[in-house]
Structures are given as structure tokens and as C-alpha cells.
Amino acid sequence: MSYIRAENISKQYGNGDATVMAIQDIDFTVESGEFVSIMGESGAGKSTLLSIVGAMNPPSSGKFVVDEIDVYHLGSEKRTDFRREFIGFVFQSFHLVPYLTVLENVMLPLTTVKATKKRKRTLAEEALDQVGLTGKEQRLPSQISGGEKERVAVARAIVNDPPVLLADEPTGNLDSKTTHEIMDLLQRLNQEGTTILMVTHSQDCAAYAERILRVSDGRLIEGEGLVEALCLDRKIPLTGAGGLMLRA
Amino acid sequence: MNLRDIAFKNLLRRKAKALFVLAGLAIGVSTVVALISFVDAMTENINHKLEKYGANILIVPKTENLSLTYGGLSLGGVSFEMQEIREQDLAKIQSIKNAANVAGLGPMVFGVVNVEGNRVLLAGVDFEANWILKPWWKIDGTIPGEKGLVLGSETAVVLGLNQGSPVTIRGRQLTVSGVLKPTGSQDDQLIFMPLKTAQAILNKEGLVSMAEVAALCKDCPIEAMVKQISDVVPGAKVMAIQQVVKGRMEALSQFKKFSYGVSIVVVLVGSLVVLVTMMGSVRERTEEIGIFRAIGFRKSHVFKIVLLEAGFISAAAGILGYLAGFVVAKGAIRLFSESGGASIQPSFELLGGSFVLAVLVGLMASVYPAYLASRMDPNQALNAI
Structure with missing residues (x-):
């Protein structure tokens, strides 16, 4: 069985005439250790899909399973525990806590974990080392660059070694050089065994993934909405003339 | 890094709001302390005078x-x-x-x-x-x-x-x-x-x-x-000899009741200041609380952070309120004591009472904001993107 399974998931907001179908009848699977990109226009439903995958937004119908756990059958607090143990989030706007240092921001997911202060600190320092931020532990978010903030966000997402990393436009606010650094970092984490689902507008970034799910008007397009909605070989151009080459 | 550290660091960041809550509570506590100290000192003084009246x-x-x-x-x-x-x-x-x-x-x-x-x-x-x-x-x-x-x-x-x-x-x-x-x-x-x-x-x-x-x-x-x-x-x-004792004691009793009434009103106003400020603080921190919830903080963890913040401020307000109330009562007793015979001494019981009162009022007024914070939907953090 696949590590992540979304079965016929729909999400609607509002009711009556004001009903909006954010996503509709979405099915896909992700294997453990895969790197999958989710692409689509603004308002297509990518972020809704990511929030459902992130165990934060119960679907209106359908089933979402991770590691044989029916996520939305868990109670609210159990689902919180699930998020802590299974999922690392990298948000587009970094969402670092401004009054905590870089090290403390990275330690946040460990706050409620039973471990000594020293152990938590060591784990956070290791995570910062992985993203290349050793030496900047005591700086505040306001004292580091955008690229460094994104690295801190990645370090925070991986500090408790979650099996799944969710990234929502992780390079949306970065220049191209930093974008590639961050994408290389995500690819490295994936190679080390982390399953990654990444929402992006950027085809260049999507090219780092092994597989792309394209969402349009709340549905997965191409591949009849099945798991392999859009699976591209890395050497084949994603788009037509002028399209970007997917990276190996 | 624990919940206490997060609460404390947030207070340091939002100094103005923290000081506002602190002032609201401290004023309430100091009023209570000043009135109680004043009434006690005056009672003592009148008792002393009554003894001089003899039989x-x-x-x-x-x-x-x-x-x-x-x-x-x-x-x-x-x-x-x-x-x-x-x-x-x-x-x-x-x-x-x-x-x-x-x-x-x-x-x-x-x-x-x-x-x-x-x-x-x-x-x-x-x-x-x-x-x-x-x-x-x-x-x-x-x-x-x-x-x-x-x-x-x-x-x-x-x-x-x-x-x-x-x-x-x-x-x-x-x-x-x-x-x-x-x-x-x-x-x-x-x-x-x-x-x-x-x-x-x-x-x-x-x-x-x-x-x-x-x-x-x-x-x-x-x-x-x-x-x-x-x-x-x-x-x-x-x-x-009723006239001597009753008259004085009744006047004092009336003043005591008035003091308690004023104290209750001031403490209520103080607790409203805490409630409104903490509500504002929680609303301002929607994104931050959403992030906490998204990365695995339980509702109870968020609840605790808000109450810890209120607890820190309230404890400080209890001590400061006692000191301010003591000083005010000292000043007032000089003005109102006719013969200057009345005096106020520091009281550890009153200090302890002020501390407990401030913490109780602060925590009780923060329960609802803490509840709202803990109920916040973590999805809001993503929606804010």
C-alpha cells in the first residue's frame, strides 16, 4: 500500500448558493521517499489540498491516509499529535516567531516533546547545521536574510525528523540563486529519505520533484484525476515552446 | 525552550501591552491594599482612643x-x-x-x-x-x-x-x-x-x-x-455606655463596607482591563498561534502559554500593587489621622493576599482569551500565506 493515500477527497466552503467547491474528487497516492510537486493556477485549490494533507483541514468528503492512519478519523488533539510526529511544514512567508532566536524557532516543534533541554538544543543545532546556518543560532529573524529565513523554516520543519515534509511555495519570496539553494536542500533531504510534497507556481522548482500533480479548478487534471495525474520523466520538457527543462 | 520561555519572551516583546495589563491590575490591588491598610490603621487608632475613654x-x-x-x-x-x-x-x-x-x-x-x-x-x-x-x-x-x-x-x-x-x-x-x-x-x-x-x-x-x-x-x-x-x-x-462605643464603631463599620465596595469595583475594572488587553493580544497573534497549532502544539499548550503570560504579569502586579498601596495608605493616614497616632506597618499577610488576589484575578480574566486562543484553527496559518 502507498504511504500517503488521498481517496476521493472533496472540500467545499460555505453552503447554499454561497457554496464553493475548493477541491473535488481528488485521488492520488505518494510513496514513501517520493518528492511530489503540486502545481496549478492561483485559486485552483493547491493550498486547500496541502492543508488537507497537512492534517489541518478536514475534507467535506473522502479519506486521507498516511502510514495506514486514517488522519481525519483521529480526534482533534490526536491529529495535532499526528502533525507533530509525521509532518514538517515549510511555509511560503517563513512564519518564524519574531521574538525567538533562530535556534529557538528551530526548537519550537520540540517544545512539547519530552526531552532534556540539552537534547532539544543538540537536535536544533544539527538541523541548523543541515541547512547551513551554523553560527547564526542567536540571531533574531529580523537579523537574517530571506534565504536564511527560509533555511530556518526548513530546519524547523525537519528538526523532529518527520517522515513527510510539506512545503507551500517555499521559494516564493526568494531570488533565483537562493531559490536553487533551497531546492537543492529539499532535494538532499528527499534523497535522505524524507517524503516531500511541495506546492509551487514555479515550473523550475517543480522540476526538482520526481512527479507533478497538476490541479485546476479544484480537480486533478491529466491522468483522469488518478494518482499519476501528471508524471513526467525528468528529461522531457514540461511545457511547449520555451518550456523549462526538468532537472535530473 | 519550553512553554514558560515562550510566554516570557512574548511579554518582553509586547512590553507596552504587558505594562498596560500590569498597571490595570496593580492599580486594583493597590487600591484594595490602601483601603484595607487605612481602615485597619484607623480601627486600631480608634480602639486605642476608646481605651483612653476608660470604662x-x-x-x-x-x-x-x-x-x-x-x-x-x-x-x-x-x-x-x-x-x-x-x-x-x-x-x-x-x-x-x-x-x-x-x-x-x-x-x-x-x-x-x-x-x-x-x-x-x-x-x-x-x-x-x-x-x-x-x-x-x-x-x-x-x-x-x-x-x-x-x-x-x-x-x-x-x-x-x-x-x-x-x-x-x-x-x-x-x-x-x-x-x-x-x-x-x-x-x-x-x-x-x-x-x-x-x-x-x-x-x-x-x-x-x-x-x-x-x-x-x-x-x-x-x-x-x-x-x-x-x-x-x-x-x-x-x-x-453605648454612645461612645457604638457611634465610633458604626462609623468605622460603614467606612469598611464602603471600602470593600470600592475595592470590588476597582478589582472588577482591573479584571476588565486584563480581559480586553489579553483578547486584543490573542487576536494580534492569530498567525503565531496558528503556527504553534500547525507544528503540533495542543490546545492545552496554547491555553497554558496565554495563562502563563497572565500569571507572570499578575504576580508582578500583586507585588507592585502591594507596595503602591502601602505607600498610598501611609500618605493617607498622615492626612486623616487627627492626632497622628495611627501608623501602618508592612504586613506579610497583606502582601501574600495581594499576590494571590492579583494572580487569581489575572488568571480568571485571561481564561476566556486563553480559551479563544486554544480554539484557533491552525489552518489560519496557511490561509495567511
Whole structure:
């Protein structure tokens, strides 16, 4: 069985005439250790899909399973525990806590974990080392660059070694050089065994993934909405003339 | 890094809001402390003054007749058959429930004697007890021994006697040891001598005509003591000098009630300040709380963070409020204490009470904001992107 399974998931907001179908009848699977990109226009439903995958937004119908756990059958607090143990989030706007240092921001997911202060600190320092931020532990978010903030966000997402990393436009606010650094970092984490689902507008970034799910008007397009909605070989151009080459 | 660190660091970041909550609570606590300290000091002061007023309970023999005197004016020709109280019955007063509150007990025996051709009222008193019962007494001379006596100021003039003058009363040779300075009371027209001597002269050994009691305490009503004394001295009528005690105590009691009312209002306003500010703070931190929830903080963790913040501020407000209230009460007591006799001392009980009050009010006012924060949907963090 696949590590992540979304079965016929729909999400609607509002009711009556004001009903909006954010996503509709979405099915896909992700294997453990895969790197999958989710692409689509603004308002297509990518972020809704990511929030459902992130165990934060119960679907209106359908089933979402991770590691044989029916996520939305868990109670609210159990689902919180699930998020802590299974999922690392990298948000587009970094969402670092401004009054905590870089090290403390990275330690946040460990706050409620039973471990000594020293152990938590060591784990956070290791995570910062992985993203290349050793030496900047005591700086505040306001004292580091955008690229460094994104690295801190990645370090925070991986500090408790979650099996799944969710990234929502992780390079949306970065220049191209930093974008590639961050994408290389995500690819490295994936190679080390982390399953990654990444929402992006950027085809260049999507090219780092092994597989792309394209969402349009709340549905997965191409591949009849099945798991392999859009699976591209890395050497084949994603788009037509002028399209970007997917990276190996 | 734990929840406490997060709460503390957030307070340091939002100094203005934290100070606003701190001020709101501290003002409430300081008002309560100032009022309680002030009322306590004034009560103490009034009690002290009342003690100076001397006796406030009279024990007289029961009688079936009505008195025919008013304001010192006696409507002549009517004499009473004077009954007496047994001295040994008075000793039972030391066994009543509030015996510890009896500051002084002064038995007195009266009789009319002829001195130098004048009929004079002779009073036998316990001079030791009299210093408590009649602290305004001042004697030109010395306290009389077994064969001495003290003359009231008018008596000395009428009899033409001074300190050291020999006096013969019912065949006993006595000496004037002193003259009482004018008191403006009936005491000016009497002759005073030790109780035992007077009892012997008047042939009333073991008997007393009346007794005065100085009794006062903050927390026991004078009526209760009157009842207790009546129970142990059955042949006597026990009366409280109500005007002195009741008037002052009632005024103080009214002020106390007013103080508590003001305190409650101020504390309520303080708790509203905390509630509104914490609500604002929680709303401002929607994104941050959403992130906490998204990365695995349970509702209870978020709830705790908000309450910890409130707890830190409240604890500080409790201590600062006590100190401010103490200073205010010190200032107020200087203004309001007529004779300057009242004073306020630091009280660890009040400090502890202020601390507990501030923390309780702060936490209770923060429960709802904490609840709202803990219920926040983590999805909001993503929606904010």
C-alpha cells in the first residue's frame, strides 16, 4: 500500500448558493521517499489540498491516509499529535516567531516533546547545521536574510525528523540563486529519505520533484484525476515552446 | 525552550501591552491594599482612643425604682434603699468568654460621711484599676495608702483641706495624700480612699455599690460582653455606655463596607482591563498561534502559554500593587489621622493576599482569551500565506 493515500477527497466552503467547491474528487497516492510537486493556477485549490494533507483541514468528503492512519478519523488533539510526529511544514512567508532566536524557532516543534533541554538544543543545532546556518543560532529573524529565513523554516520543519515534509511555495519570496539553494536542500533531504510534497507556481522548482500533480479548478487534471495525474520523466520538457527543462 | 520561555519572551516583546495589563491590575490591588491598610490603621487608632475613654460598661445593683436624677440634678426628698453587689461575684468576671478583653475592673463602694461638719459622699475605689478606668485623673500629691484619702477638687475647697491635712472620719484618723485636679465630673465633689478602708468605715465589708469595666476589642461586640457579665453577676444590672462605643464603631463599620465596595469595583475594572488587553493580544497573534497549532502544539499548550503570560504579569502586579498601596495608605493616614497616632506597618499577610488576589484575578480574566486562543484553527496559518 502507498504511504500517503488521498481517496476521493472533496472540500467545499460555505453552503447554499454561497457554496464553493475548493477541491473535488481528488485521488492520488505518494510513496514513501517520493518528492511530489503540486502545481496549478492561483485559486485552483493547491493550498486547500496541502492543508488537507497537512492534517489541518478536514475534507467535506473522502479519506486521507498516511502510514495506514486514517488522519481525519483521529480526534482533534490526536491529529495535532499526528502533525507533530509525521509532518514538517515549510511555509511560503517563513512564519518564524519574531521574538525567538533562530535556534529557538528551530526548537519550537520540540517544545512539547519530552526531552532534556540539552537534547532539544543538540537536535536544533544539527538541523541548523543541515541547512547551513551554523553560527547564526542567536540571531533574531529580523537579523537574517530571506534565504536564511527560509533555511530556518526548513530546519524547523525537519528538526523532529518527520517522515513527510510539506512545503507551500517555499521559494516564493526568494531570488533565483537562493531559490536553487533551497531546492537543492529539499532535494538532499528527499534523497535522505524524507517524503516531500511541495506546492509551487514555479515550473523550475517543480522540476526538482520526481512527479507533478497538476490541479485546476479544484480537480486533478491529466491522468483522469488518478494518482499519476501528471508524471513526467525528468528529461522531457514540461511545457511547449520555451518550456523549462526538468532537472535530473 | 519550553512553554514558560515562550510566554516570557512574548511579554518582553509586547512590553507596552504587558505594562498596560500590569498597571490595570496593580492599580486594583493597590487600591484594595490602601483601603484595607487605612481602615485597619484607623480601627486600631480608634480602639486605642476608646481605651483612653476608660470604662465603657457599668455594673450597678438591680433596683425596682426609677432614678430621680437627670444630668446631675437630683429631685430632692427621695432616697433609695441602696442595694449592694457582693465583691466575690465580681471576681467571676475573670471567667467569662471574653475575659481577655477586660482591660480593667473597678469596684466602688459609696456612703455618706460627715467631715468637718459637712455631709460628703465617700467613695472607696481600686486606685490601680482607676488608672485604666479613669486615665484623665491627675492627683496633686500621692496615691493614698491604707490610711490616706484623695479629695475631689471642690471638696478640698469646701472643706478647706490640703495635701497632708489630717482628717477624722467616723473616728478614724486619716491623712489627705492628694487632691484630684478638676475633672468636670461628679468626682470633684467626692472623697476617695482605698476600697478596703472605705468598706471598713462604711461597714460594707465584702460589698460594693457598683463597678466599672473597661472592655474593648476589635472583633467582639460590646453587647456580647454585657450579656456574659450579666450571666455571672446575677444580682446586678450591666449596662454598656453605648454612645461612645457604638457611634465610633458604626462609623468605622460603614467606612469598611464602603471600602470593600470600592475595592470590588476597582478589582472588577482591573479584571476588565486584563480581559480586553489579553483578547486584543490573542487576536494580534492569530498567525503565531496558528503556527504553534500547525507544528503540533495542543490546545492545552496554547491555553497554558496565554495563562502563563497572565500569571507572570499578575504576580508582578500583586507585588507592585502591594507596595503602591502601602505607600498610598501611609500618605493617607498622615492626612486623616487627627492626632497622628495611627501608623501602618508592612504586613506579610497583606502582601501574600495581594499576590494571590492579583494572580487569581489575572488568571480568571485571561481564561476566556486563553480559551479563544486554544480554539484557533491552525489552518489560519496557511490561509495567511
